[in-house]
Amino acid sequence: MPWSHRGNAMTGDRKSSAINNAPTNVSPKKLNRRKFLVKTGGVLAAGAFGAVPLRGWAADPINIGALYPTTGSMAQIGTGCVAAAKLAVDMVNEAGGIKSLGGAKLNLIVSDVQSDTTVTRTETDRLISGNKLSAIHGCYASALTLIASEVCERAKVPIISGSSSDQLNKGRTYTFTPFARASQFAKAQLQMAKLVSEQAKVAVIFENTAFGTSTSNGLKELAPGEGVEIVMFEPYSAGFTDASPLINKVKASGANTLFSLSYLNDLILIVRTVKQVGLNIAINGGSGGFVMPDFYKNVGKAAEGLQGVAHWNHDVNDDAQKVNAEFKKRTGEFAFEYAGGLVAQTFMLADALERAASADPKKVREALSTLDVSSGYAAMAPGGKVKFGPDGKNVYGRPVGVQWQNADLASIFPKEDARAPLIKT
């Protein structure tokens, strides 16, 4: 938003100084919203306690911090994450809480990081200093999680995250990432191209900023090793008005699979244009916005048969299906990758708390580092097992290849995780 920056530069006369004062007028409102969220979280927790007969030795609740953007540009996924986090805490508490701590209940403390890196830093600080936390989870968006995890490392509070950035596994001891890493996604995509055709000819189009260029370079490096030929490798400027010229080029390249590393709006245009051109090509839209319920709502039938990759999918096992059904009941949407992953993460925390028999964050970290599960909600992930290596990475973590089939995401890759056959378009 270069315009708004210039807007701030407008100083000088009385009117514009009023503009400059605006932020101070806004922040108390946001503070109130935060307080509101914290309070509602408290009220919900109180409601949960009401159901249990209070005994003299009733255990203190265990505070779990949740850092998600519930306002700003990332709010849509962020609010979905909060809904999933609440569902997960309810599930743990309904099952009797943490038994080694006298049946202590989990108490979720939600904090809005407002889709902003600076706010994420201050909010993480505030959440840790203002509450006695045993662990934190968040923030879904890698850019925000990187910052939150730095703060958590310094404060020595464990953070468990569904974010896929490989950077989260570098030089950190309090950060745990139970799902596939970004570097694994590229490999999975290339292998999926070979499902479409033994002679995989891939056209890679990518938006020309950090996200597109870094991911596309990963694909380019791995392609020869996977026996995939890249016949077109083309950057484009995000936010174009017309995808036709680009698709014209893809058509001319003779590719049989198209990897589109794009933001959602561009991807929608690309998918529609491929359809209009009548080009018969398998499209792999990658992860992120592509594997969200909203994508199908926006693209409609044209999304059928499109492939992507995710770190979690709701059909991986029966437990995931149960979570999906409950999440659908609460929100009306299927449990997207971050939502389902978050339920698994909460159960991983519960497992660690159970074994640590303590709410002390350092002891919870110790217990997380020796976590080793292969059944139950905590193991509800592609691969079906969770065990953290010294870098906080799940040694069994792998992505799952998905395809849009009948308005739903079906797991199709790898073979062990496939729950539906690949539909060739």
Added chain:
Amino acid sequence: MWETLAQAVINGLLIGGIYALVSIGVTLIFGVVKIVNFAQGEFVMIGTYISFFLATQFGIDPLVSLVVSMPVLFVVGVLIQHFLIRRVLGPNDMPQIFLTFALSLLLLNLSLMLFSANYRTVHTSYSDEAWHIGGLYIPVAKLIAFAVAMALSALLWIFLHTTDLGRAMRAASQNRDVAMLMGINPNRVFAVAFGTALALAGAAGSLLMPFYSAYPFVGQVFVLMAFVAVVMGTLGNVMGALIASLMMGVAESLGIQFVGADSGLIVVFALLLLTLAFRPSGLGAKRGR
């Protein structure tokens, strides 16, 4: 090769039609009211949201919702002219620039607050359709948008050249003071010009909806091209803006096709620089001026 070239030209012309609606609005306001409306893109955005909500709430086809978005934005334009622009018209340009710029920021952030940054699309029966002729294809939604854009441009041209009000607008754009001396009411003329320009932006928004998304920044994508076209087609010249817009569309498309997918704008701006070097007043300027 020829097929690819022809396809690229078709693609460029079709999207150029949308650029034309936006740039004609900008150039009309500049020609008549003598201010640069930086907020033009945001009115396109409002047009897309009007069509989006009419389509999702009442099931109205985005093309039909043109009959709502255009009058609504016309009235908005008249009101903005009457209550805001009129007060800053004077010898000094700065307040006008700040006013329309502030309007742009306000509308942009207001829509972010109200609608969030999510992309919203409308799916019509013809959204994914295309006609195939030989090896070429023509997307139906874009062809309709192009045809309506050209029809609206033609209507505007007829209005400007055959009606009294239209002639008064052209007179005011040629020489405001003399026009006033001849008994033309400038406030009325300005209000109609501003309203018409915004109605065109609204039309652009509605026409976009079957094949593009509604989101707060949508206007900024199109307004950049519009400003280039306005300068290239000579400031204030409606026909010049129209022709320049189509040229920009084709230049962008050829650039993406033959230079590189991230080089569409390079070709556009190279063309602009060349035009300015050889015809500093733009393509629409009368020779010898």
